[in-house]
Amino acid sequence: MRKPLIAGNWKMHKTVAETLDYIRRFRELVSGITDREIMIAPPFTALYAAGQEISGTNIKLGAQNAHWAESGAFTGEISPAMLKECGVQYVILGHSERRHIFGETDEMIRRRLEGVLSAGLRPILCIGETLEEREAGKTFEVLERQVREALSGFSADDLKVLVIAYEPVWAIGTGKTATPEQAEEAHRYVRGLLGELFGKDFAEKTRILYGGSVKPENIAELMAQSDVDGALVGGASLDPETFARIVRYGG
Numbered sequence: 001m002r003k004p005l006i007a008g009n010w011k012m013h014k015t016v017a018e019t020l021d022y023i024r025r026f027r028e029l030v031s032g033i034t035d036r037e038i039m040i041a042p043p044f045t046a047l048y049a050a051g052q053e054i055s056g057t058n059i060k061l062g063a064q065n066a067h068w069a070e071s072g073a074f075t076g077e078i079s080p081a082m083l084k085e086c087g088v089q090y091v092i093l094g095h096s097e098r099r100h101i102f103g104e105t106d107e108m109i110r111r112r113l114e115g116v117l118s119a120g121l122r123p124i125l126c127i128g129e130t131l132e133e134r135e136a137g138k139t140f141e142v143l144e145r146q147v148r149e150a151l152s153g154f155s156a157d158d159l160k161v162l163v164i165a166y167e168p169v170w171a172i173g174t175g176k177t178a179t180p181e182q183a184e185e186a187h188r189y190v191r192g193l194l195g196e197l198f199g200k201d202f203a204e205k206t207r208i209l210y211g212g213s214v215k216p217e218n219i220a221e222l223m224a225q226s227d228v229d230g231a232l233v234g235g236a237s238l239d240p241e242t243f244a245r246i247v248r249y250g251g
């Protein structure tokens with residue numbers, strides 16, 4: 001049984017003061033929910049304060065990226081150990097904005113994943129095709145490459161805390177959600193691939209989230225798909241009331 005994870009990726013939004021205000025409202029709205037995991041990923045600058053404020057609640061803290069090294073001459077980067085100190089448990093890796101705007105490669109993402117796992121943190125590996133790739137019939141090919149390359153060299157045991165997020169690039173921030181059938185088709189494909197690479201048991205236990213214009217209005221039909229185990233929510237996670245409705249599957 002895979003416990004659903006509803007995760008909010010705030011991207012480059014919210015100051016420390018705004019983060020604290022959000023958490024004070026949000027924790028009341030989701031208190032008592034234990035049958036699914038809830039995570040927010042504020043910007044790096046607000047992580048420490050957020051970690052203090054959510055302590056003792058059912059909200060988990062995520063970061064939006066991490067470097068592979070513990071420390072070193074890597075200007076502008078943040079290490080997994082630094083994130084852990086702030087109370088971070090999950091780290092989003094390979095988000096399409098990192099891949100497409102900042103030029104992160106599959107190999108960089110594999111190394112970041114290694115650093116995150118070594119620190120005892122849980123990676124959320126983002127994968128997804130562009131519109132051009134989908135229209136060219138290359139969706140599965142792209143997903144296969146992203147999964148194989150990011151996970152190469154790891155064993156099923158290394159990856160037992162792995163979460164995957166399928167985020168079709170054409171659905172991110174566009175208001176265009178994949179249909180539940182399109183999401184299910186991609187998730188089923190990825191689960192099959194995980195089965196081939198790491199065994200059926202591993203594939204059955206690994207959570208695959210959907211991301212791309214998730215809203216209170218479409219979360220229930222997405223969650224009704226058998227291979228959709230949660231959501232990675234961008235824009236709609238920025239308002240505590242809206243995100244709490246998504247956590248409650250629209251209710």
Ligand SMILES: O=C[C@H](O)COP(=O)(O)O
Nearest residue numbers: 009172173212213234235
């Ligand atoms: O990480 C989240 C995704 O990029 C989805 O963003 P969105 O919900 O604003 O489309």
